[in-house]
Amino acid sequence: MQSNSMDAVNLVQAKSEAVQAYMMHHVMDSPTWAWLPSFHMAVPFGLKVHAVMMLAVALLLIVVLGRLGRRKQAVPTGLLNAVEFFAKYIRDEMVVPFLGEKDGHKMAPMFCTLFFFILIMNLAGLIPCLYTATSNLGVTAALASITLGFMIFGAMYRNGVVAFFKGFAPPGIPGPMLIMIVPIEIISMFIRAMALAIRLFANMLAGHLVIYSLLGMIVMFGFYAAPALLGALGIYLLEVFVSFLQAYIFTLLSAIFIGERYHPAH
Amino acid sequence: MLTGSVAGIGAGLVAIGAGLGIGWVGASAVGAIARQPEMTAKIQVTMLIVAALVEGTALFCAVICLLGK
Numbered sequence: 661m662q663s664n665s666m667d668a669v670n671l672v673q674a675k676s677e678a679v680q681a682y683m684m685h686h687v688m689d690s691p692t693w694a695w696l697p698s699f700h701m702a703v704p705f706g707l708k709v710h711a712v713m714m715l716a717v718a719l720l721l722i723v724v725l726g727r728l729g730r731r732k733q734a735v736p737t738g739l740l741n742a743v744e745f746f747a748k749y750i751r752d753e754m755v756v757p758f759l760g761e762k763d764g765h766k767m768a769p770m771f772c773t774l775f776f777f778i779l780i781m782n783l784a785g786l787i788p789c790l791y792t793a794t795s796n797l798g799v800t801a802a803l804a805s806i807t808l809g810f811m812i813f814g815a816m817y818r819n820g821v822v823a824f825f826k827g828f829a830p831p832g833i834p835g836p837m838l839i840m841i842v843p844i845e846i847i848s849m850f851i852r853a854m855a856l857a858i859r860l861f862a863n864m865l866a867g868h869l870v871i872y873s874l875l876g877m878i879v880m881f882g883f884y885a886a887p888a889l890l891g892a893l894g895i896y897l898l899e900v901f902v903s904f905l906q907a908y909i910f911t912l913l914s915a916i917f918i919g920e921r922y923h924p925a926h
Numbered sequence: 927m928l929t930g931s932v933a934g935i936g937a938g939l940v941a942i943g944a945g946l947g948i949g950w951v952g953a954s955a956v957g958a959i960a961r962q963p964e965m966t967a968k969i970q971v972t973m974l975i976v977a978a979l980v981e982g983t984a985l986f987c988a989v990i991c992l993l994g995k
Binding site: 855858861866908912 | 974
């Protein structure tokens with residue numbers, strides 16, 4: 661009797677370890693693409709899975725958005741209508757309020773690129789058999805470095821190196837406090853960029869881990885885990901919303917941070 | 927006896943923090959919308975932004991808990 665229940669507990673524990681191994685293998689970068697549990701394919705050219713997803717999404721966006729942008733109609737229809745809705749919202753509500761008219765119109769394509777790239781990478785990860793490139797800290801760190809590059813080198817190019825460093829001192833602060841505030845401001849600039857990367861990475865990773873854990877309950881507990889399917893479906897729908905939200909937040913915060921460095925002392 | 931790791935307790939505390947934070951933001955947003963219904967769109971957008979920031983903080987710590995385990 662006692663050994664029976666210990667056997668059951670050990671069995672569930674062994675299954676949970678197997679589920680954890682499956683989760684880790686499917687969420688991390690790997691040189692084999694697991695189309696099906698029985699069909700693993702080696703990724704060519706020495707790439708890994710997330711890099712292939714990035715390339716595929718970039719190619720898809722270049723082809724589709726390029727062809728859409730070349731349509732010569734005054735009134736957009738169909739997919740172009742949807743894309744223009746997002747692009748107009750990004751330019752008018754997210755970029756221009758923080759970067760001003762001139763800079764805003766010049767930098768709007770950059771933010772549109774960031775937004776659509778992150779959005780389609782997030783959504784592509786929700787398709788079965790495909791991987792989420794943004795659930796890789798390297799990918800999100802690269803995207804955040806684009807923002808950091810604009811924050812540092814873009815502001816230096818636009819305002820000059822001296823004005824860039826002067827922009828760290830908020831106006832109307834007495835001298836002794838400046839010695840404390842300027843290093844904090846400089847460090848906070850780097851920390852904000854790092855937070856951009858980690859926020860996107862953690863949101864995408866956590867969503868997929870929760871779905872895998874709920875579905876793993878089926879392996880661990882069998883038929884009794886049927887309600888977990890409803891939970892997994894609910895989290896899956898939430899993930900679609902979170903994909904849009906995280907792309908929006910990344911682009912918005914990038915616009916705010918770059919605007920702070922381009923137009924300091926406000 | 928307790929099995930598992932202390933990182934699980936940490937993750938639970940993170941969940942409490944995130945729930946409280948986002949709940950507070952939501953309550954303020956609902957109160958503001960009740961006072962000025964014509965500003966609903968702006969308030970909703972601000973609420974979403976702040977909720978995403980609070981959730982970002984919570985998820986940093988969740989990732990640390992995952993690493994610590």
